[in-house]
Amino acid sequence: MNVIADMSSSAPSSAPSSAPSASATASAPNAAPLIEVRDLRKRFGDVEVLRGVDLEIARSEVVCVIGPSGSGKSTLLRCLAALETYDHGDVRIEGELLGYTERNGKRVSASHGEINRVRRNVGMVFQQFNLWPHMTALGNVMEALLRVRRLSHDDARRRANAMLETVGLAHKGDAYPARLSGGQQQRVAIARALAMEPHIMLFDEPTSALDPELVGEVLQVMKQLARDGMTMAVVTHEMGFAAQVADKVVFIDQGRIAVQGKPRDVFHDAAQPRLRQFLQNYFDRNAFWTRGPADTQPL
Ligand SMILES: Nc1ncnc2c1ncn2[C@@H]1O[C@H](COP(=O)(O)OP(=O)(O)O)[C@@H](O)[C@H]1O
Numbered sequence: 363m364n365v366i367a368d369m370s371s372s373a374p375s376s377a378p379s380s381a382p383s384a385s386a387t388a389s390a391p392n393a394a395p396l397i398e399v400r401d402l403r404k405r406f407g408d409v410e411v412l413r414g415v416d417l418e419i420a421r422s423e424v425v426c427v428i429g430p431s432g433s434g435k436s437t438l439l440r441c442l443a444a445l446e447t448y449d450h451g452d453v454r455i456e457g458e459l460l461g462y463t464e465r466n467g468k469r470v471s472a473s474h475g476e477i478n479r480v481r482r483n484v485g486m487v488f489q490q491f492n493l494w495p496h497m498t499a500l501g502n503v504m505e506a507l508l509r510v511r512r513l514s515h516d517d518a519r520r521r522a523n524a525m526l527e528t529v530g531l532a533h534k535g536d537a538y539p540a541r542l543s544g545g546q547q548q549r550v551a552i553a554r555a556l557a558m559e560p561h562i563m564l565f566d567e568p569t570s571a572l573d574p575e576l577v578g579e580v581l582q583v584m585k586q587l588a589r590d591g592m593t594m595a596v597v598t599h600e601m602g603f604a605a606q607v608a609d610k611v612v613f614i615d616q617g618r619i620a621v622q623g624k625p626r627d628v629f630h631d632a633a634q635p636r637l638r639q640f641l642q643n644y645f646d647r648n649a650f651w652t653r654g655p656a657d658t659q660p661l
């Protein structure tokens with residue numbers, strides 16, 4: 363099933379592509395990056411955790427973010443979703459500044475309403491799935507459609523069912539989270555985010571809380587989303603996924619993007635010492651089978 367095609371066909375703003383004026387206006391914003399981050403800085407108390415991050419994410423691009431623990435990966439994603447304020451720089455979503463507005467030539471914090479408007483098309487999936495335990499899978503996906511999007515019960519149910527189908531859980535709509543595996547719960551959380559028809563999905567270590575044998579089913583759903591053209595930023599330790607799916611891999615170290623490039627360049631030709639060390643640690647942890655001299659080298 364093509365999630366993105368489904369979404370765009372139901373989007374209220376979609377216009378027939380044959381109408382010249384509509385396609386002309388639609389192509390202009392499409393040319394701009396979906397997300398544009400310029401010199402982003404963020405401190406917690408005395409500690410500057412983002413120290414000047416520049417990043418662009420184009421439409422339909424999949425960006426995987428890797429890096430050591432504490433390097434600022436979650437903070438970066440949280441700034442993109444307006445779950446965290448930032449101190450300096452710009453975060454633009456589809457050309458619009460997030461979190462701030464200009465008044466009398468000065469930058470001031472934007473209102474909640476304005477922030478929600480700009481971040482409306484950003485979906486996020488966390489390491490902890492945070493499903494409501496007292497609601498079924500279907501209820502969890504419907505919740506924000508009813509409360510935030512104010513859909514009718516029938517429309518919310520229809521869309522929620524379609525999203526559960528997208529993540530391969532149409533048959534689990536009536537199940538409560540406690541009766542679902544971690545992988546299934548995370549797929550419900552993905553369905554819940556997709557139901558809001560985001561233009562970009564942010565994933566913060568979506569498989570890190572899962573038992574190893576459940577990781578694959580979640581990555582599979584994410585791969586399908588990527589194939590369908592979803593724009594995605596994924597913080598992950600799944601290097602195989604990053605190598606296969608990412609258009610761009612970003613290595614964050616100590617609050618800065620130290621390296622970014624195509625997966626092949628980042629993984630195979632890593633010259634930057636901190637990146638080399640990071641990847642070496644990863645390979646050391648994951649190498650469990652050596653047979654001879656040829657196989658003792660990390661990939
Ligand atoms: N709400 C917060 N208050 C204080 N310090 C924080 C907060 N959130 C994150 N930090 C600190 O910011 C740094 C970066 O954290 P984080 O973005 O979570 O890193 P990562 O996701 O790469 O592991 C860490 O040193 C962390 O302890």
Ligand SMILES: [Mg+2]
Pocket residue numbers: 435436437
């Ligand atoms: Mg993190």
